[in-house]
Amino acid sequence: MSHPQVTFKDTTFTGKTLLSARRATVSSKTLQTQLDQLKSTGRYDCFKLKWHPIYDDKSMWPVPFHLFWDSDVAKWIEGACYFLSENYDAGLDAAVQELVEMIRGAQQEDGYLNVHYTVVEPTKRWSNLRDMHELYNAGHLIEAAVAHYLYYKNEQLKAPVEKYISLIRKRFGTADGQVRGYPGHPEIELALLRYATVTGSSEAYELAHYFLTERGNPEGQDGKHYYDWETEQRGESRWMRPDAFPTNRTYWNCQAHLPITEQTTVEGHSVRAMYLLTAVADLVCLSDSGDKPLGEEARKSWTNALDQLWNNMVDKRMYVTGGIGAIKQWEGFGIDYFLPQGTDEGGCYAETCASIAVMMLAERMLHVDLDGHYGDILELCLYNNVMTSMSTDGTKFTYVNQLASSDKDKSERSDWFWCACCPPNLTRLYGSIGGYLWDYGPGDGGAYVNVHLYSSAQVSFAVGDENSVNLHQESNWPWEGKIRFRLSSTKPVDTTLRLRVPAWAQGSYEISPEAPEPTSLKIEKGYLILPPVYTSKNPEFSLEIKNFAPRYLSPHPYSMQHVLALARGPIVYCVEDIDNDWETNHFKDITITTDSRITEERKEDTETGESYIALHSNGWTRSVPNCGGGARSSVDRDLTFVPYYFRSNRGGRGQMRVGLVNGGSVIGTVFPERGYTG
Amino acid sequence: MSHPQVTFKDTTFTGKTLLSARRATVSSKTLQTQLDQLKSTGRYDCFKLKWHPIYDDKSMWPVPFHLFWDSDVAKWIEGACYFLSENYDAGLDAAVQELVEMIRGAQQEDGYLNVHYTVVEPTKRWSNLRDMHELYNAGHLIEAAVAHYLYYKNEQLKAPVEKYISLIRKRFGTADGQVRGYPGHPEIELALLRYATVTGSSEAYELAHYFLTERGNPEGQDGKHYYDWETEQRGESRWMRPDAFPTNRTYWNCQAHLPITEQTTVEGHSVRAMYLLTAVADLVCLSDSGDKPLGEEARKSWTNALDQLWNNMVDKRMYVTGGIGAIKQWEGFGIDYFLPQGTDEGGCYAETCASIAVMMLAERMLHVDLDGHYGDILELCLYNNVMTSMSTDGTKFTYVNQLASSDKDKSERSDWFWCACCPPNLTRLYGSIGGYLWDYGPGDGGAYVNVHLYSSAQVSFAVGDENSVNLHQESNWPWEGKIRFRLSSTKPVDTTLRLRVPAWAQGSYEISPEAPEPTSLKIEKGYLILPPVYTSKNPEFSLEIKNFAPRYLSPHPYSMQHVLALARGPIVYCVEDIDNDWETNHFKDITITTDSRITEERKEDTETGESYIALHSNGWTRSVPNCGGGARSSVDRDLTFVPYYFRSNRGGRGQMRVGLVNGGSVIGTVFPERGYTG
Known part of the structure; x- marks a missing residue:
C-alpha cells in the first residue's frame, strides 16, 4: 500500500508523449519560474520571520494576502524534490536547502511553525481554525517533509515537522485538556496519513483519524459546534463572517455541517471537499492493507460516505472537462445539475486545484475499489481541467477554468496569483504523475x-x-x-x-x-x-x-444546458477566436447538431511547439431575438476545434467555449460516460 | 395627474368578470380574514405599545419578527378604506377607527411613530436605516393616511402622519444639522409623493426628492457612503451583515450601490427596486404635469434611468408570468437571463409584492410615456404572478411564486406569513384596481x-x-x-x-x-x-x-431554458398533478413541441366556483439517462393545462410547472412579447 507521491520514483517516462512534454516543461521551466515568483513576492524569505510590508494590509478579512505563503513554499519544495531525483539541478537543490534552513529557523521552541501567527498575530495561535489555514499550512509542510525525506534521505525537514505534529496532537483531540478543533480547510489529514505511512508515526495517524472523526460534530466543544465555540471565544458575532459564507453558519462551506459519515451530497469549497475525501479514502486504504484496521462497521460507514459523495459529484456536479465547483463565492459546488459554463450564465469555477484533488481522490478510490470509472475521471481531469491550467511554455497559469468566456471573464492566463495555490500544485502533480x-x-x-x-x-x-x-x-x-x-x-x-478500457471506448x-x-x-x-x-x-x-472517433457529449438534461461538446478519446475540445476569428460574442450563439460532419487534422503549432489533433466541423450562428423586435439572421459557420487544454496559448481575444448550442433535439452521449452499470 | 389609489373611486365594476369576482372575494372574505390574522398574531394591538412576547425573540438579526408590524396594519387600513367606499361594513369601519386611535396614541411627543423603536429599542431610533425598515414603515403609514383621509374626509390619521413627516424631514437632508440618510427599503418616497399630490405638502415632496437624489451617494455623510457611516456609528464591522447580503457592502441589494441615475441594470431586492422606481416615475409625472417641474436635464437623467432599468428588467430579468427576482437570498434579481423555474434549478422567487410593484411602476410609466408595452406588462403581472398568489376563496396566500415546484418547494399556499407584506398588498391592490x-x-x-x-x-x-x-x-x-x-x-x-391592443394580438x-x-x-x-x-x-x-388562440411562449434562449409555456390572451398556463395525476417528478421530464394540437375546454369548477378555459394537449415523458447506465423509457402523455393563477386551489400533491421541456428545436414566441420595435 503506497502513495503516488512515493511510488512515482519507480516509473521512468520514455519517449515523447503529451504527458512527458508537459513534465519536461515543468522540470526545465516552471520550477524556476515559480521560484522566481516566490522570491519576488516575499514568499521565499517569509520563514525568516521579518516584517513584510504586505502584513500591514488590513483590507481583507479574515484572510490576509500572505496567509498561505507557508504552503506556497512547501508545495514548491515538494514539487522540486520530485523533479530533482530525475533531473538534478544545482540551483533548485540549493534553493530547497536554503528554504529548509529558513523553515527550521522559524520553528518556535515548543515546535510551533507558522509565519502569520509567529510574526503578525503572535498571541492568536489556534484562535480561528475555521478560516485561518493554520492547519492547512501545517499539512503542506508535512507533505513537503515527506518528499524531502524521501529525496534527501535526511531529517532536515522531517525533524521539525515531527515536532510540530506532536505539538498539534497535544492540543487537539478528545482527551482532557485537549480542544475539539479541526481545520476549516482540510489538507493536513491526507498529509498526516502519508506521513504516517512513510515514517510509521502512530501519532500522525491518530491525529488524522481524530480530525476526520470529529469533523462536523454538532456538540464537540462544550456542547457546541467547534466553529460556534471558537467564534464565541473570539468574541465575534455569528453574523460576522467571511465573504465566502453566503449566510451565517454555512459550515457546509468547509464540509463541517455534519459528521462526514452523515454527509450525502458533496458541498461547499471543492478543494476542501476533495482533500478531505482523499484522506477518508486513504483511511480506508490503510485499513484494507491491514496497516490500520478500522473494523467492519467503521469501514462500511466511511466507504458509504465516499460512494455517495463521489457519485453525487460525478453524476450531478461535475463539468464535462472534469472541473468541479460552479460557484465563485465559495469556490465550490452548487446544487445538483447546476453547471453553467461561464460567468454570464451564472458561474463556473472549476478550480485547477480542485481537479488535481479529484485526481488524488480517484487514485485512492482505485485502491479502495478497482473500478475503471475512477481511472476515467482521473484521466478526464488530467487532460482537460488540469492540463488547461498551464500555458504550453510552463510560465502562465489559470486558477479558474471556465467552459465559456464572457466579457467579464475572458479566457486568459496569469503569471501568478495572490492566492497562489494552483501553480505549485501543478508542479507537484506533474512531478509525481508517474505514480x-x-x-x-x-x-x-x-x-x-x-x-x-x-x-x-x-x-x-x-x-x-x-x-x-x-x-x-x-x-x-x-x-x-x-x-x-x-x-x-x-x-x-x-x-x-x-x-x-475507458468508458468512451464502449468496451471496444x-x-x-x-x-x-x-x-x-x-x-x-x-x-x-x-x-x-x-x-x-x-x-x-x-x-x-478503439473508438477514438470524435463524439458529442451532452451535460445531463437537468443541467438545462442544451449544448453539445466535442470529445475525442479523453480530450474535450473547445472553439477559440484565434481559429474562428469572426466570433465576437464568445460563441454564445454558435449552434451545431450531432449530424454535422467532423474531420480531423494533425497540427504542429510552430509557435507553441505543440502537436495535436484539431477538429473541423460546421454549424451556424443562430438568430437570437432582440428584445424590442427584430432578430439577427442566421449565418453558416465553419468551425475549428482545439483541445480545451490548449486554449489561450496563441493570443486572440480571449473568446472560447466548450459546449455549443444544440440545434437539434437529439443529445449526444450524456456525461458522465460510464462504461457499465455500477 | 392623479394616482390609481385616488382615482379608483371614479370607476364602478359592472357585471361578472374574473377581476370583479376576485374583488368581491377580497371585499367579502379577505379583509375579514386578514383582520383576524392581525388580531391573533399581536399586530392589531401593537400600537398600544405594550410588550409582546415575540419582542424577546433574539434569534433573528438584524430584523426581528415584528419589525414590519406597523406596515402590516397600515396596509390593511389602506385596503379597507378602498373597499369601504364601495361596500360598507360596520365591523371593518370600527376596526379601522380603533386602529387609527391606537396609532394616534402611539405617537411620541416629538411626532415619532414606530412600534419597535418606541417599545423594544427606544434609544436606537434612526441608527440603522439600511436594515431596520423604520422609513419603510413610515411610508406605509403615509399611504394609509392618504387612503383614510380620502375616505373618512377627516384628519384623524393624516394629522399624526403629517407631524411624523415633519420630524423625518427635520432629520434627513443636506442642510447643516441634518444627516444624509435614506431608507434601505424604499417605499416612503412613493408614499410621500402621493401624499404631496393629495395634500399639497411641499415638505413631503421635498423629502421624497431628497431621498431619491441622495440615494447611492458614495460620500454623502462625512465623505462616506451613508450605510458605511451608520455601520461605523453602530460600532459594527462591515463584515457583520444580514443574511441577505451575499458579501460585505453589497449595497446593490437595496439599490444604493450607485446614485439612481447612474444605475443601468436592475439589481437586488426586487420589491425595493420597484417601489423605488415607482417613486422616480412619479417624480417625472409630477414634473410633466407641471406640478413640480424638474428642469430638462434632471428629467432626462431620471427618465434615462427609468428606461434602462425597466428594459433591463423586462427583457432580461422577468419570468413569463410577470414574476421578478430569481434569487431567494436577497429576494431579488439575478444576472441577466438567469431565470430558473424553481428551487431545484437554481432558484425562482417572483414575490407577490414585487409583481404588484411592477404594476405600480407600469401604471406610472404609462403617464410618462403612453406605450402599450407598459400596459401589457401591467396586465401580465395582474393575471399571472399577482393573481396566483391568493386562493380563489380569498383566505390563503403565496409569497413566492415559482414556475415549477420541487420536493423542497411544493406549489402550495399559507394562511399567513411572519413577514406578511404580501397578503395586505393584494388587498389594497384589488381595492384600487379600478384606478x-x-x-x-x-x-x-x-x-x-x-x-x-x-x-x-x-x-x-x-x-x-x-x-x-x-x-x-x-x-x-x-x-x-x-x-x-x-x-x-x-x-x-x-x-x-x-x-x-396587446402585443400578443399582433395588431389584429x-x-x-x-x-x-x-x-x-x-x-x-x-x-x-x-x-x-x-x-x-x-x-x-x-x-x-383577435389572436386569442393558445400560443407557445419561450424564455429568451440565453436563459438556457429550452422550454415552452402555453398562453392564451394574457393568461399563462401551467400543469398540475390534480389534472395529470400520473405525475411524480414535478413535470420535469414532460416534453412538448410547438406542433402538438391544442384544444380548449370551458370549465366550471364546482368546488372553487371558478370558470375558466382549460387547455388540452399532448406530449411525452422524456427518457432521462440514469447516471450509472440505463434510462427510463419515454411515455406518451395527455396533458391538461389550467391558468397559472388557478394553481393550488383543488388539493393535489403540489406538483406544478409552467415551462415544459421543448422537444423540438423550434422555439415559440420569445418572451417578452413586444408588439413593435421600441
Whole structure:
C-alpha cells in the first residue's frame, strides 16, 4: 500500500508523449519560474520571520494576502524534490536547502511553525481554525517533509515537522485538556496519513483519524459546534463572517455541517471537499492493507460516505472537462445539475486545484475499489481541467477554468496569483504523475500491475527479495489507442495485468497476439484482465483501445444546458477566436447538431511547439431575438476545434467555449460516460 | 395627474368578470380574514405599545419578527378604506377607527411613530436605516393616511402622519444639522409623493426628492457612503451583515450601490427596486404635469434611468408570468437571463409584492410615456404572478411564486406569513384596481380616456365645471376579446379614446361600426386611437381583440431554458398533478413541441366556483439517462393545462410547472412579447 507521491520514483517516462512534454516543461521551466515568483513576492524569505510590508494590509478579512505563503513554499519544495531525483539541478537543490534552513529557523521552541501567527498575530495561535489555514499550512509542510525525506534521505525537514505534529496532537483531540478543533480547510489529514505511512508515526495517524472523526460534530466543544465555540471565544458575532459564507453558519462551506459519515451530497469549497475525501479514502486504504484496521462497521460507514459523495459529484456536479465547483463565492459546488459554463450564465469555477484533488481522490478510490470509472475521471481531469491550467511554455497559469468566456471573464492566463495555490500544485502533480499511471506489487499469487493511464513509460518493482518485475508501455496516447507493452522480470513470476478500457471506448479493444480463446479475456469493472497464462506466453503484446472517433457529449438534461461538446478519446475540445476569428460574442450563439460532419487534422503549432489533433466541423450562428423586435439572421459557420487544454496559448481575444448550442433535439452521449452499470 | 389609489373611486365594476369576482372575494372574505390574522398574531394591538412576547425573540438579526408590524396594519387600513367606499361594513369601519386611535396614541411627543423603536429599542431610533425598515414603515403609514383621509374626509390619521413627516424631514437632508440618510427599503418616497399630490405638502415632496437624489451617494455623510457611516456609528464591522447580503457592502441589494441615475441594470431586492422606481416615475409625472417641474436635464437623467432599468428588467430579468427576482437570498434579481423555474434549478422567487410593484411602476410609466408595452406588462403581472398568489376563496396566500415546484418547494399556499407584506398588498391592490383600468381627463381639445385594462366597468369624470364624461366597457375578458363600449357625456365634448391592443394580438383587431375610412384608425405604440370624429358618431361600438388562440411562449434562449409555456390572451398556463395525476417528478421530464394540437375546454369548477378555459394537449415523458447506465423509457402523455393563477386551489400533491421541456428545436414566441420595435 503506497502513495503516488512515493511510488512515482519507480516509473521512468520514455519517449515523447503529451504527458512527458508537459513534465519536461515543468522540470526545465516552471520550477524556476515559480521560484522566481516566490522570491519576488516575499514568499521565499517569509520563514525568516521579518516584517513584510504586505502584513500591514488590513483590507481583507479574515484572510490576509500572505496567509498561505507557508504552503506556497512547501508545495514548491515538494514539487522540486520530485523533479530533482530525475533531473538534478544545482540551483533548485540549493534553493530547497536554503528554504529548509529558513523553515527550521522559524520553528518556535515548543515546535510551533507558522509565519502569520509567529510574526503578525503572535498571541492568536489556534484562535480561528475555521478560516485561518493554520492547519492547512501545517499539512503542506508535512507533505513537503515527506518528499524531502524521501529525496534527501535526511531529517532536515522531517525533524521539525515531527515536532510540530506532536505539538498539534497535544492540543487537539478528545482527551482532557485537549480542544475539539479541526481545520476549516482540510489538507493536513491526507498529509498526516502519508506521513504516517512513510515514517510509521502512530501519532500522525491518530491525529488524522481524530480530525476526520470529529469533523462536523454538532456538540464537540462544550456542547457546541467547534466553529460556534471558537467564534464565541473570539468574541465575534455569528453574523460576522467571511465573504465566502453566503449566510451565517454555512459550515457546509468547509464540509463541517455534519459528521462526514452523515454527509450525502458533496458541498461547499471543492478543494476542501476533495482533500478531505482523499484522506477518508486513504483511511480506508490503510485499513484494507491491514496497516490500520478500522473494523467492519467503521469501514462500511466511511466507504458509504465516499460512494455517495463521489457519485453525487460525478453524476450531478461535475463539468464535462472534469472541473468541479460552479460557484465563485465559495469556490465550490452548487446544487445538483447546476453547471453553467461561464460567468454570464451564472458561474463556473472549476478550480485547477480542485481537479488535481479529484485526481488524488480517484487514485485512492482505485485502491479502495478497482473500478475503471475512477481511472476515467482521473484521466478526464488530467487532460482537460488540469492540463488547461498551464500555458504550453510552463510560465502562465489559470486558477479558474471556465467552459465559456464572457466579457467579464475572458479566457486568459496569469503569471501568478495572490492566492497562489494552483501553480505549485501543478508542479507537484506533474512531478509525481508517474505514480498515478499504475499500481502494482506482489500479489494475486505472483505479481500484478493495474494500468490506469497510458503513456510511454516503464515501471520496475520488487517482488520478494530477489525478483523484480518491469513493465514498459509505449504509445502515442491520448491521440492514438495503440499501446505496446513489454513485460519482463528477473525470474519468472505469474503476473496479472489489468488494463483500463475507458468508458468512451464502449468496451471496444483489440489485443495482439490474440488470447488463444479470446472469450477468455474479460473486462471487469472497466479493466481488461490479462491473466498469467496470457502474459507469460506474450511478454510483448499490444493493446488497441478503439473508438477514438470524435463524439458529442451532452451535460445531463437537468443541467438545462442544451449544448453539445466535442470529445475525442479523453480530450474535450473547445472553439477559440484565434481559429474562428469572426466570433465576437464568445460563441454564445454558435449552434451545431450531432449530424454535422467532423474531420480531423494533425497540427504542429510552430509557435507553441505543440502537436495535436484539431477538429473541423460546421454549424451556424443562430438568430437570437432582440428584445424590442427584430432578430439577427442566421449565418453558416465553419468551425475549428482545439483541445480545451490548449486554449489561450496563441493570443486572440480571449473568446472560447466548450459546449455549443444544440440545434437539434437529439443529445449526444450524456456525461458522465460510464462504461457499465455500477 | 392623479394616482390609481385616488382615482379608483371614479370607476364602478359592472357585471361578472374574473377581476370583479376576485374583488368581491377580497371585499367579502379577505379583509375579514386578514383582520383576524392581525388580531391573533399581536399586530392589531401593537400600537398600544405594550410588550409582546415575540419582542424577546433574539434569534433573528438584524430584523426581528415584528419589525414590519406597523406596515402590516397600515396596509390593511389602506385596503379597507378602498373597499369601504364601495361596500360598507360596520365591523371593518370600527376596526379601522380603533386602529387609527391606537396609532394616534402611539405617537411620541416629538411626532415619532414606530412600534419597535418606541417599545423594544427606544434609544436606537434612526441608527440603522439600511436594515431596520423604520422609513419603510413610515411610508406605509403615509399611504394609509392618504387612503383614510380620502375616505373618512377627516384628519384623524393624516394629522399624526403629517407631524411624523415633519420630524423625518427635520432629520434627513443636506442642510447643516441634518444627516444624509435614506431608507434601505424604499417605499416612503412613493408614499410621500402621493401624499404631496393629495395634500399639497411641499415638505413631503421635498423629502421624497431628497431621498431619491441622495440615494447611492458614495460620500454623502462625512465623505462616506451613508450605510458605511451608520455601520461605523453602530460600532459594527462591515463584515457583520444580514443574511441577505451575499458579501460585505453589497449595497446593490437595496439599490444604493450607485446614485439612481447612474444605475443601468436592475439589481437586488426586487420589491425595493420597484417601489423605488415607482417613486422616480412619479417624480417625472409630477414634473410633466407641471406640478413640480424638474428642469430638462434632471428629467432626462431620471427618465434615462427609468428606461434602462425597466428594459433591463423586462427583457432580461422577468419570468413569463410577470414574476421578478430569481434569487431567494436577497429576494431579488439575478444576472441577466438567469431565470430558473424553481428551487431545484437554481432558484425562482417572483414575490407577490414585487409583481404588484411592477404594476405600480407600469401604471406610472404609462403617464410618462403612453406605450402599450407598459400596459401589457401591467396586465401580465395582474393575471399571472399577482393573481396566483391568493386562493380563489380569498383566505390563503403565496409569497413566492415559482414556475415549477420541487420536493423542497411544493406549489402550495399559507394562511399567513411572519413577514406578511404580501397578503395586505393584494388587498389594497384589488381595492384600487379600478384606478389601473384607465386614465382620463380633459385634454386633447376635449376629453380623453386611455384604456389599459379590459373588464366590465364604467368610469365617470368631470370635464370642466359642468360636463362629465362616462365610459362603460363590458366584456368577458380575459377569456374573450370582444369589448362593448358606451360613451356618454352630459354635454357634447370631443372625446379621444385610446384602446390598448396587446402585443400578443399582433395588431389584429376588429372594430364595429367600422370607421368610415378604416385606414384612418391607427395603432400608435400599442394603442388604437379613436378620434372624436369616430367616437362622436359611434358612442356605442365594440372592439374585438383577435389572436386569442393558445400560443407557445419561450424564455429568451440565453436563459438556457429550452422550454415552452402555453398562453392564451394574457393568461399563462401551467400543469398540475390534480389534472395529470400520473405525475411524480414535478413535470420535469414532460416534453412538448410547438406542433402538438391544442384544444380548449370551458370549465366550471364546482368546488372553487371558478370558470375558466382549460387547455388540452399532448406530449411525452422524456427518457432521462440514469447516471450509472440505463434510462427510463419515454411515455406518451395527455396533458391538461389550467391558468397559472388557478394553481393550488383543488388539493393535489403540489406538483406544478409552467415551462415544459421543448422537444423540438423550434422555439415559440420569445418572451417578452413586444408588439413593435421600441
